[in-house]
Amino acid sequence: xxxxxxxxxxxxxxxxxxxxxxxxxxxxxxxxxxxxxxxxxxxxxxxxxxxxxxxxxxxxxxxxxxxxxxxxxxxxxxxxxxxxxxxxxxxxxxxxxxxxxxxxxxxxxxxxxxxxxxxxxxxxxxxxxxxxxxxxxxxxxxxxxxxxxxxxxxxxxxxxxxxxxxxxxxxxxxxxxxxxxxxxxxxxxxxxxxxxxxxxxxxxxxxxxxxxxxxxxxxxxxxxxxxxxxxxxxxxxxxxxxxxxxxxxxxxxxxxxxxxxxxxxxxxxxxxxxxxxxxxxxxxxxxxxxxxxxxxxxxxx
Amino acid sequence: xxxxxxxxxxxxxxxxxxxxxxxxxxxxxxxxxxxxxxxxxxxxxxxxxxxxxxxxxxxxxxxxxxxxxxxxxxxxxxxxxxxxx
Numbered sequence: 001x002x003x004x005x006x007x008x009x010x011x012x013x014x015x016x017x018x019x020x021x022x023x024x025x026x027x028x029x030x031x032x033x034x035x036x037x038x039x040x041x042x043x044x045x046x047x048x049x050x051x052x053x054x055x056x057x058x059x060x061x062x063x064x065x066x067x068x069x070x071x072x073x074x075x076x077x078x079x080x081x082x083x084x085x086x087x088x089x090x091x092x093x094x095x096x097x098x099x100x101x102x103x104x105x106x107x108x109x110x111x112x113x114x115x116x117x118x119x120x121x122x123x124x125x126x127x128x129x130x131x132x133x134x135x136x137x138x139x140x141x142x143x144x145x146x147x148x149x150x151x152x153x154x155x156x157x158x159x160x161x162x163x164x165x166x167x168x169x170x171x172x173x174x175x176x177x178x179x180x181x182x183x184x185x186x187x188x189x190x191x192x193x194x195x196x197x198x199x200x201x202x203x204x205x206x207x208x209x210x211x212x213x214x215x216x217x218x219x220x221x222x223x224x225x226x227x228x229x230x231x232x233x234x235x236x237x238x239x240x241x242x243x244x245x246x247x248x249x250x251x252x253x254x255x256x257x258x259x260x261x262x263x264x265x266x267x268x269x270x271x272x273x274x275x276x277x278x279x280x281x282x283x284x285x286x287x288x289x290x291x292x293x294x295x296x297x298x299x300x301x
Numbered sequence: 302x303x304x305x306x307x308x309x310x311x312x313x314x315x316x317x318x319x320x321x322x323x324x325x326x327x328x329x330x331x332x333x334x335x336x337x338x339x340x341x342x343x344x345x346x347x348x349x350x351x352x353x354x355x356x357x358x359x360x361x362x363x364x365x366x367x368x369x370x371x372x373x374x375x376x377x378x379x380x381x382x383x384x385x386x
Contacts, residue, residue, distance in 0.1 A: 051363045081381050085369045088332040092368040100328045102335045102361040201323050 006129075008114035013129030015040045016118075020135075033142035033149055037119075037223055041230040044111070045238075051104065056242060058096040063249050065094060112227075119223035123150030149223035161222070168225035169217035173210030175232035179239055180206050186243055186253040307343050310351075314340055330367030331357070333380060341376040 019039035020032040062069075068090055076083040091097045121128045122139045131139065142149050147164035148156075156162060184202055217225060247253035261267070314336050322328075322336070329335050338357050342350030353372055361367070371377045 054363060081384050084332045088330075088367055088369050091330075092366045095366050097330045097365070097367040099330045099367065100326075101330045101363050101365065101367075102328055102358055104363060105328060106358060 004110060005114055005117070008110055009118055009129035011129070012040065012111070012114045012118050013131035015043060017130050017135055029138050029141060030143045033139055033223075034144050034226060037149075037226045038230050040115070041227055041234065045231070045234045048104070052238065055098070055100055056246065059098040059248065060246070061094075061096040062098050065090060065096070115227055116220070116224055119150060119221045119227075122223070123148075123155075123221060144222055144226060147222045149226075150221050152221050153218040155219075165218070165222055165225060168222065168229050169214055171229050172217060172225065172232055173213045175229065175236050176209050176213065177206065179232065179236045180209070182236070182239060182243065186247075186251060303347070307347070310343060311340055330361050330365055331370045332368075333371065335361050337380065338370070338372060341380060342372040345372055345376055345379075 016033070016036035016039075019036040023032045023035055026032065069087065072083060072086045072090065076086060118128045118131055120126075121131065122136065125136070125140070127133070127136050139149065145164050147158075147161040151158070151161040151165070153162055153165035153169070156165075180202070184199075184206070217228075220228075243251075243253045244257075247257055318336055327334070331338070333341065335354070335358050339350075339354035342353045342357075344350070346353060350372060357370065371380070
């Protein structure tokens with residue numbers, strides 16, 4: 001276990017210290033350490049952007065497979081297993097799998113755990129990775145709006161620390177809530193009765209997650225809360241951008257964008273899938289065989 | 302002891318499926334999903350199944366195209382029976 005975690009401790013602490021040193025000219029330890037944590041988030045999320053873009057692109061490429069998918073659903077109406085199998089085969093054949101994949105999600109857990117341990121180490125005077133000696137001492141003194149980075153809501157008697165922790169927890173819950181809601185209201189194709197159960201469960205999640213955050217957040221150091229709040233804010237912003245500029249076809253946001261474009265006299269966009277007709281009349285192109293992916297030509301990045 | 306560990310893993314996975322993953326968008330690129338694969342694999346192969354699941358999780362990455370992937374042909378039938386029930 002420590003074979004996996006030790007390099008992560010080093011990596012996490014190195015990034016924090018690098019940002020801390022980069023801002024050395026400000027001579028403000030509070031700012032330097034807070035930015036160290038925020039910088040860590042921003043760095044991780046920037047690294048993940050290409051993966052996110054890749055996923056969005058394969059999701060959009062699905063519109064071209066719509067006729068196939070409908071056919072599969074119809075053919076295997078009563079056999080969910082067969083239906084899923086055929087869908088997966090279709091994605092694989094066309095090399096556009098719309099799902100995010102499990103590994104990155106699971107891989108984030110050790111990073112978060114490492115950060116948690118490193119930040120907890122500050123309050124317990126335990127060095128991890130490069131965060132030792134002088135750095136450890138200066139991090140112990142660092143504050144975020146008057147609350148020590150290592151302080152927790154439950155573990156502190158200082159009302160200032162409690163206030164900052166609570167505000168961060170509220171912020172975390174609010175961003176999670178609005179991100180999920182934004183996706184449900186604007187970002188997804190309208191659901192019909194067959195998806196009703198899924199919608200119900202999503203509604204439960206919508207309210208359950210902020211509650212879970214509130215319950216667990218009281219045990220987390222302010223530094224971890226900063227990390228979490230920044231991640232949530234980033235997720236929200238990223239989703240906001242995608243919904244506005246490149247919404248899922250069929251979603252309310254997509255219709256809005258089309259209306260806006262029509263008002264400006266622009267041709268309706270098809271989110272870089274030229275083969276997909278807008279009004280559903282020209283959709284039935286090349287129903288069989290190997291379809292050449294139009295997005296391959298346009299290689300950004 | 303070994304059985305206890307497997308029971309615990311299965312318990313955690315089913316709870317994850319019930320309370321966490323339902324109602325959120327599908328993440329897995331394979332069928333059956335990584336969680337179902339793990340359930341089937343450790344049930345049939347024990348420790349070897351655990352390694353198979355780790356290998357499966359590592360294959361479920363942004364660069365793979367997914368597909369249909371069962372631990373064995375037997376497990377395919379097993380999953381079918383479970384879905385029918």
